[in-house]
Amino acid sequence: MRTKTSVAVRDTPTFIEAARRAQILNAALETIAELGFMNASLSQIAKRAGISKSVIGYYFPAKDDLVRAAVDQFYVTGHTTMMGQVEHSTTATEMLRLYVRTNVNYIDQNRVATRGIGEIIANFRTPDGQPVFRIEDAEPMVQGTAALFEWGQKTGEFRPFDTRVMAVLLRGAMDTFGQQLSVNPELDAENYINEVTETFIRAARKES
Amino acid sequence: MRTKTSVAVRDTPTFIEAARRAQILNAALETIAELGFMNASLSQIAKRAGISKSVIGYYFPAKDDLVRAAVDQFYVTGHTTMMGQVEHSTTATEMLRLYVRTNVNYIDQNRVATRGIGEIIANFRTPDGQPVFRIEDAEPMVQGTAALFEWGQKTGEFRPFDTRVMAVLLRGAMDTFGQQLSVNPELDAENYINEVTETFIRAARKES
DNA sequence: GAAATTACTGGACGCTCGTACGATACTCTG
DNA sequence: CAGAGTATCGTACGAGCGTCCAGTAATTTC
Numbered sequence: 001m002r003t004k005t006s007v008a009v010r011d012t013p014t015f016i017e018a019a020r021r022a023q024i025l026n027a028a029l030e031t032i033a034e035l036g037f038m039n040a041s042l043s044q045i046a047k048r049a050g051i052s053k054s055v056i057g058y059y060f061p062a063k064d065d066l067v068r069a070a071v072d073q074f075y076v077t078g079h080t081t082m083m084g085q086v087e088h089s090t091t092a093t094e095m096l097r098l099y100v101r102t103n104v105n106y107i108d109q110n111r112v113a114t115r116g117i118g119e120i121i122a123n124f125r126t127p128d129g130q131p132v133f134r135i136e137d138a139e140p141m142v143q144g145t146a147a148l149f150e151w152g153q154k155t156g157e158f159r160p161f162d163t164r165v166m167a168v169l170l171r172g173a174m175d176t177f178g179q180q181l182s183v184n185p186e187l188d189a190e191n192y193i194n195e196v197t198e199t200f201i202r203a204a205r206k207e208s
Numbered sequence: 209m210r211t212k213t214s215v216a217v218r219d220t221p222t223f224i225e226a227a228r229r230a231q232i233l234n235a236a237l238e239t240i241a242e243l244g245f246m247n248a249s250l251s252q253i254a255k256r257a258g259i260s261k262s263v264i265g266y267y268f269p270a271k272d273d274l275v276r277a278a279v280d281q282f283y284v285t286g287h288t289t290m291m292g293q294v295e296h297s298t299t300a301t302e303m304l305r306l307y308v309r310t311n312v313n314y315i316d317q318n319r320v321a322t323r324g325i326g327e328i329i330a331n332f333r334t335p336d337g338q339p340v341f342r343i344e345d346a347e348p349m350v351q352g353t354a355a356l357f358e359w360g361q362k363t364g365e366f367r368p369f370d371t372r373v374m375a376v377l378l379r380g381a382m383d384t385f386g387q388q389l390s391v392n393p394e395l396d397a398e399n400y401i402n403e404v405t406e407t408f409i410r411a412a413r414k415e416s
Numbered sequence: 417g418a419a420a421t422t423a424c425t426g427g428a429c430g431c432t433c434g435t436a437c438g439a440t441a442c443t444c445t446g
Numbered sequence: 447c448a449g450a451g452t453a454t455c456g457t458a459c460g461a462g463c464g465t466c467c468a469g470t471a472a473t474t475t476c
Contacts, residue, residue: 004422005467016423016473035337038246041463052425053464063464122330129243135391165403168388169381176380183343195373199411213437216452224443224453249433260455261434271434 007059021059023049025070029116037123067120071133074117082106092152093201099148100197103174107181108189114178142167149204158204170200215267229267231257233278237324245331275328279341282325290314300360301409307356308405311382315389316397322386350375357412366412378408 007017027049032040042063046053060066085102089095107114124132145167152158173196181187215225235257240248250271254261268274293310297303315322329341353375360366381404389395 008422014422020423036331036333036339038331039333039337042465043463054426054466055424057465058424061465123244123246125244125247129247131244135387161406162399162403165400166407168384169404169407172380172384173377176376179343180376191370192373195370196377198369199374199377203407203411222452228453250435251433262436262456263454265435266453269435 005058006061017059020055021069024051024056024059024066025073028066028070029113032119033112033116037119040119067124071117071120074113078106078110092148092155092157093205095148096152096200096204097197099145099170100174100200101193104177104189104193104196107174107178111178111181111185115182118175118178138171142171145170152204156206159206161204166200166204173200213266214269225267228263229277232259232264232267232274233281236274236278237321240327241320241324245327248327275332279325279328282321286314286318300356300363300365301413303356304360304408304412305405307353307378308382308408309401312385312397312401312404315382315386319386319389319393323390326383326386346379350379353378360412364414367414369412374408374412381408 010017013021024045028040028045031045031048035044042053042056046056049055056066060069082102086095086098089098121133126132142164146163149158149161149163149166153160153163177187177189177192177196180192218225221229232253236248236253239253239256243252250261250264254264257263264274268277290310294303294306297306332340334340350372354371357366357369357371357374361368361371385397385400385404388400
């Protein structure tokens with residue numbers, strides 16, 4: 001007679017299950033953010049969560065599933081949070097301002113998660129060495145950003161330029177903020193927002 | 209009776225030793241660039257080099273030494289290569305142009321090494337999880353870049369702005385190019401150079 | 417409050433890692 | 447061309463990894 005070693009598939013998860021899952025996901029992101037993806041073993045994660053290693057195996061069939069769940073959760077909450085704030089702008093310039101502000105603030109207020117997810121995306125690979133999250137998976141994000149600049153070119157707010165390169169530069173500026181934050185936790189988000197906004201508006205706007 | 213299991217310390221290395229060291233360093237960077245730092249085991253590196261795992265141990269006492277040697281080599285050759293090209297500019301604007309061009313071209317022409325070193329810097333940690341190469345180690349690079357912008361402000365070519373943020377943004381734009389390259393190897397370096405140069409000159413220059 | 421289900425534990429398994437080592441092959445030098 | 451020094455190999459070891467599993471504790475169900 002075999003005993004159950006993994007959680008049952010249910011329509012509505014138990015209260016305990018929901019809480020444990022959240023706790024484990026949180027501990028995983030914390031551990032990854034602090035030790036790096038390659039040192040974040042299940043033992044380490046379990047130790048931080050104060051639970052036995054096997055509990056993780058009980059709720060997540062394999063480590064892959066845990067990692068994927070963490071990434072999914074991050075993008076679902078993050079994307080909806082940010083989209084809501086940006087979408088009702090009346091000019092491309094205003095949208096650019098809001099885009100920078102919303103993104104930087106989100107990173108600032110979700111430092112551990114942002115850092116952890118970054119580690120995962122950079123280092124999570126299949127057994128044969130292929131990245132699980134390839135850079136082209138961020139292509140929709142780049143194209144969405146490029147659309148902002150295309151809009152501005154259409155309305156005449158922006159000069160002609162390669163919108164894709166500009167979008168990649170802006171995305172890079174967002175990522176850079178996260179990295180700078182981990183160097184200097186006292187970094188002033190407001191100042192960064194203002195400088196980056198000014199920089200990109202000047203770079204994109206039509207000659208006066 | 210013990211036999212020698214590591215290479216002797218010599219004033220001038222043997223021909224074989226120099227060749228093997230170079231071969232191993234090269235294979236290591238290749239492997240790291242392709243499989244990622246965390247999957248680049250000594251077995252994998254040895255396999256690529258077509259040698260036994262023990263040969264690596266013969267020339268490099270520990271894996272750490274191999275990795276550090278690879279980083280050292282990269283920075284020594286890279287830094288001197290680029291400094292030489294930029295240093296005799298007559299205006300800050302010209303230097304900015306040269307800076308972008310030289311950096312992008314260097315990354316373009318050293319793709320594997322650039323990618324490998326990036327992997328190492330991001331993922332190489334001490335046993336307790338602390339990064340070996342901390343981001344503040346890149347501070348001299350950032351300050352050197354900031355000095356370029358300060359110069360331009362002093363000569364009146366550039367408007368007032370936070371030179372450190374601008375320097376971080378420019379460094380980020382350089383790093384971004386490398387990442388974009390690994391997505392799309394056909395990426396046009398010349399176009400990227402032109403767009404980035406135009407972007408930063410417009411962002412930095414004084415109002416006309 | 418007994419039975420059934422759910423939640424958790426500690427230990428064992430097979431695997432790969434980095435390192436260490438004894439033995440063997442190659443290559444110079446006298 | 448013998449022998450010392452140099453270079454390479456295969457293998458073995460302990461540690462840590464992710465996964466598995468039989469058994470126990472806790473909670474829910476009837």
